[in-house]
Amino acid sequence: MTTPPSVLLRRRWLEALLPEVVFEGWSEVAAVAAAEKAGLTEGEKALAAPRGVIDLIDGFFDEAETAAKAALEGEDFEGLRVPEKVKCGVLAWLEALEPHREAVRRAASRGFLPWGAGPALQRSWKVADMVWTAAGDASEDYNRFSKRGLLASVIPAIVLHWADNPSAEDLESFIDRRLSHASGLGRTAGRFVKPFLDRLPQKHA
Numbered sequence: 001m002t003t004p005p006s007v008l009l010r011r012r013w014l015e016a017l018l019p020e021v022v023f024e025g026w027s028e029v030a031a032v033a034a035a036e037k038a039g040l041t042e043g044e045k046a047l048a049a050p051r052g053v054i055d056l057i058d059g060f061f062d063e064a065e066t067a068a069k070a071a072l073e074g075e076d077f078e079g080l081r082v083p084e085k086v087k088c089g090v091l092a093w094l095e096a097l098e099p100h101r102e103a104v105r106r107a108a109s110r111g112f113l114p115w116g117a118g119p120a121l122q123r124s125w126k127v128a129d130m131v132w133t134a135a136g137d138a139s140e141d142y143n144r145f146s147k148r149g150l151l152a153s154v155i156p157a158i159v160l161h162w163a164d165n166p167s168a169e170d171l172e173s174f175i176d177r178r179l180s181h182a183s184g185l186g187r188t189a190g191r192f193v194k195p196f197l198d199r200l201p202q203k204h205a
Contacts, residue, residue, distance in 0.1 A: 005047065006047050006048055007059070009040065009044050009045075009047055009048035010048040010049055010055070010056065010059040011059070011063070012038050012040070012048075013031075013034060013035055013038050013040060013045070013048050013049065013056065014056060014059060014060055014063070015038070016034040016035070016037040016038040017030060017031060017034035017056060018060070018100055018103055020033060020034055021100075021102070021103045021106055022102045022103065022106075025106045025109075025110075026053050026056070026057055026103075026106050026107055026110055027053070028052065028053060031049075031052060031053050031056060054116075054119050057107050057110070057119070058119065058123065060100070060103065060107070061097075061107075061123050061126075061127075062126075063096075064093060064096040064097045065093065065096075065126060065127060065130050067096035068089070068092040068093040068095070068096045068130065068134075069130055069134060071092045071095070071096070072088070072089060072092050072134040073134075075088060075092075075134075077135070077136065082135065083176070083179050083180070083183070085134075085135035085136065086131055086132065086135050086151065086179060087172065087175050087176065087179060088135075089130070089131030089132075089134045089135055090127075090131055090155075090158060090175055091171075091172070091175070092134075093127055093130070093131065094158075094159075094162050094171075101162075101163060101165070104159065104162075104163060105163045107120075108120075108156070108159055108160060108163065111156065120156070121152070124152040124153075124155040124156060125148060125149075125152045127152070127155055128147075128148040128149075128151035128152040128155060129148050131151060132144075132147050132148055132151065150182040150183070151179075151182060153182060154178040154179065154181070154182050157178060158174065158175055158178055161174050
């Protein structure tokens with residue numbers, strides 16, 4: 001598959017930007033300086049990231065998601081329980097982000113701001129979808145959305161814990177607890193929501 005020019009330009013921009021993010025954060029000033037360093041024209045900047053920094057952050061996380069997906073394709077999940085498969089997916093994604101831990105911290109801090117919350121939620125959902133798909137989930141009903149929604153809800157906490165550089169054992173234990181808590185919430189919600197959905201008129205082809 002041919003990589004779109006916008007993605008190639010965004011990668012070039014990110015290569016110049018990521019070293020600066022450690023000191024300047026995901027700021028417009030840092031983005032402009034990195035674009036100049038990368039030799040991007042105004043037209044190329046508009047093609048690579050029409051929304052500016054938000055698109056650059058999205059591109060950064062998209063690259064990690066792509067790397068994690070590729071890593072998971074080579075994993076043997078035979079014999080693993082579903083929570084273990086999901087944990088493997090989350091860990092693979094965090095591994096892909098590992099070289100740029102400070103950039104993730106800076107992105108997470110933007111996610112708590114009013115203008116950053118929406119994109120941050122969308123990123124969490126995309127990661128959750130990638131993880132569940134890699135785990136073999138192909139459901140199309142209520143379960144699809146509940147699984148992804150519950151995982152997306154705990155991803156920010158997992159990222160913040162990971163950003164503090166815990167030991168591998170501590171990180172896995174934290175993820176296990178978050179996934180167990182989310183699973184419990186899902187079972188509770190399912191007892192109330194699923195019967196309601198089942199009573200709705202069904203569409204027939």
